[in-house]
Amino acid sequence: MKKVTLLGSLLVAGTLTFTGISGTAQADEEEGAKTVWGEVLPADADPDGDGWANIGFDATWMSQEGQNRINGLAESKDSGEISQVEFNEAVAEIFQIEQARQLDGSNENANPENDSQAMVPHQKVDAMDIDVTKENLAKLALYSPAALDAAPVQEEPYNYNFVYGDYEFHFSYDGDYWNWSYSELMQDFTDEELMYLAHNDPEVLNENPVKAGKYNFKLYDDDYVYHFMSDGEMWKWSYEEK
Secondary structure: OEOOOOOOOOOOOOOEOOOOOOOOOOOOOOOOEEOOOOOEEOHHHOOOOOOEOOOOEOOOOOOHHHHHHHHHHHHHHHOOOOOHHHHHHHHHHHHHHHHHHHHHOOOOOOOOOOEOOOOOOOOOOOOOOOOOOHHHHHHHHHHOHHHHHHOOOOOOOEEEEEEEOOEEEEEEEOOOEEEEEEEEOOOOOOHHHHHHHHHHOHHHHHHOOOOOOEEEEEEEOOOEEEEEEEEOOOEEEEEEEO
């Protein structure tokens, strides 16, 4: 996707209501209460003090992808994977992206759910102000995809490829366009398959860990001992004669 400026605001009718949670950042009383479409309402619209107005929103005007992203975030919120405030922040970013698309008159470049999107060039925006670590990038991809769609993760060009938890992640930026994606590690090799791969197709073992998460185990046949290890991020394997 290309650097864009997220412009405009859209006042919409409410169908879903924010409830807010305790223990979140407090809103500045002078700033009032934020809405996901970019408007700021009087502070009394935020009775729970989480910085967000307790008011509904309507996403039916968005692209199908935008609606799908919001539905996915709602599922993550309902299951406890993300907080109400994290949900609000991610939805606000989706609103900005969808509004920018309408202003630019383009919605042709949407990609699948867990992939980045391309957007029509407009004016530049700043990169994210985050600590670029594997953990932070993975959490953004899994829980706040709209943030990754809206801006690159740093000003300088980058190309990050890594495994974190149960997923393999890819993030790239050439100074103009940025992309990101992730895929679940689906390997489910039998012991016999692992020993076969060690001798006949080692590249498969080099490209990805043999299972998700941390592991350290050995396998044996009549002639060799095989060792497979991973700390959850880096993995290695080897075999030697008995």
